[in-house]
Amino acid sequence: MTKPRVLISDALSPAAVQIFKDRGIEVDFQPALGKDKDKLAAIIGDYDGLAIRSASKVTPAILANAKRLKVIGRAGIGVDNVDIPAATAKGIIVMNTPFGNSITTAEHAIAMMFAIARQIPDADRTTQAGLWEKNKYMGVELTSKTLGVIGCGNIGSIVADRALGLKMKVIAFDPYLSPERAVSIGVEKVELEDLLRRADFITLHVPMTAQTKNVLSREALAKTKKGVRIINCARGGLVDEQALREALDSGHVAGAAFDVFSEEPATANPLFGHPNVICTPHLGAATTEAQENVALQVAEQMSDYLLSGAITNAVNFPSISAEDAPKLRPFVALAERLGSFLGQLTEAPIKGIRIEYEGKVADLNVRPLTAAAVTGVLRPFLSDINMVNAVPIANDKGITVDEVKREAPGGNLESRIMITVEAEDMPRHAAGTVLADGKPRIVEIRAIAMDAEFAPHMLYVRNDDKPGFIGRFGSLLGDAGVNIATFNLGRDKPGGDAICFVAVDERISDELLGKIHEIPQVKRARRLAF
Structure with a gap:
């Protein structure tokens, strides 16, 4: 088996390089390459994995050359330097390390809050200049002040915890924060307008998305408490910087401390030069401990995926634990082939896909199985679909995807997956299982019992259960020189509807x-490929 190859195109800890090597992965460490997008695009086609920090910009043009790339690992939280839709479209997993620098970033936000409350940078500058302007720097205490946290996830909750230790009152705006979680971490959950009205300090800890862009807009800043101080150690673009400068100039906002900017590297910015603004060059994750942590995490995560299929901290696909990966693999194959079978039988527009999990398989992480099923169903219509982009594509096309779990399947099966494709003409369904040999099998088609393995070339025939069909069908294949590998039959009742599912050694002409269509008993015949 060929060793996976990983390219590291940004500065990463030597310990991360060693992890790849220790895990049996060939690694190419070129820490300056990320700054040269043309050179990166020229060589990316030779690698299965790409490990980056923030210097490498993974654009659609680069991804177009990534013929074998399976995973991109970002050592850090933000993945705005990776074109996620383009990577998803190509079936490339994009991972980050959301927890490796959480404490470091939270501590930087707290440090910035102290600095802006006591005007420490400017006081330091004038003191070292020999001015001794003691009366000029009248600060404010943090104790008993209200801190408004916008985004109370991993980093935001750490900031809240530190602020509570400083005896601050903490209120949080986060649509995803449950009331129970708010109580457990000691914060009051509020709406954004309430936070703006009440907060003495506001700190931002949300990703940069279409929904969060300029969350502190000109209108939002106008609703803030007079004398508020604003800290942003999350992402540039969360605050309207020009509007904030005007609010600082008018005195409505007393101060601001920013570590991130709408354009980076920030060589010019509306906030620069204001006496009540502190700026740092994106230092939130810049500690020895954090850089080491995220580098080690991304190396471990990428290695796990390339070697075992385990997925951790992916931003465009559900997680699969190292323990679950080998258990899921045969069921992923089953779901994809069942879906493919139904997709190849469907010609009318598809309205919905329902996947029912019964028995032990229902206890597994079924989201990858659902992705595999949807991939199989839609591949006959969309050649570039894959497990990473399948469900988003289905959603975009208005195709509903439903999952149902049941405790036990009928009969003596431990696990069963049933897929139903709701098309405009009629619903189609099939069920399958994985037996002890690990091979996917189809066990039901159109409510007719079946027991058949999948093969690269197959024939599906629906016919009347009447004498003469098998002889005529076999003769046609024999006369054409087509060798039958397996021959499986099922029927709903004697003389009723029957199904013939046949594996052959080559594609049927x-x-x-x-x-075959001309055989009197045949209702439908379909050539299938798996």
Whole structure:
């Protein structure tokens, strides 16, 4: 088996390089390469994994050359330097390390809050200049002040914890923060307008998305408490910087401390030069401990995925634990092939896909199985679909995707997956299982019992259960020189509807398929490929 190859195109800890090597992965460490997008694009096609920090910009043009790339690992939280939709479209997993620098970033936000409350940088500058302007720097205490936290996830909750230790009152705006979680971390959950009205200090800890861009807009800043101080150690673009400068100039906002900016590197910015503004060059994660942590984490995560299929901290695909990966693998194959079977039988527009998990498989992490099923169903219509982009594409096209779990399947099966494709003409469904040999099998088609393995070339025939069909069908294949590998039959009742599911050694020709259709008992014949 060929060793996976990983390219590291940004400065990463030597310990991360060693992790890749120790895990048996070939690693190419080129820490300056990320600054040269043309050179990166020229060589990216040779690698299975790409490990980056913030210097490498993974654009659609670079991804277009990434013929074998399976995973991009970002050592850090923000992945705004990776084109997520383009990576997803190509089936590339994008991972980050959301927890490795959480404490460091939270501590920097607290440090910035202290600095702006006591005007420490400017006081230091004038004191070292020999001015001794003691009366000029009248600060404010943090004790008993209200801190408004916008985004109370991992980092925001750490900031809240530190602020509570400083005897501050903490209020938080976060649509995803449950009331129970708010109580457990000691914060009051509020709406944004309430936070703006009440907070003495506001700190931001949300990702940069279409919904959060300029969350502190000109209108929002106008609703803040007079004398508020604003800290942003999250992402540039969360605050309207020009509007904030005007609010600082008018005195409505007493101060601001920013570590991130709408354009970086920030060589010019509306906030620069204001006496009540503190700026640092994106230092939130810049500690020895944090850089080491995120580098080690991204190396471990990428290695796990490339070697075992385990997925951790992916931003565009559900997580799969190292323990679950080998258990899921045969069921992923089953779900994809069942979906493919139904997709190849469906010609009318698809309205919905329902996947039912029964028995032990229902206890597993079924989201990857659902992604595999949707991939199989839609691949006959969309050649570039994959497990990473399948569900988002289905949602975009208005196709509903439903998951149902049941405790036990019927009969003596431990696990069963049933997929139903709701098309405009009719619903189609099939069920399958994985037996002890680990091979996916189809066990039901159109409520007719079946027991068949999948093969690269197959024939599906729906026919009347009447004498003469098998002999005529076998003769046609024999006369055409087509060898039958397996032959599986099922029927709903004697003389009723029957299904023939046959594996053959080669693709059936159009001419032979036409002759099969001419058999009197045949209702439908379909050539399948898996």
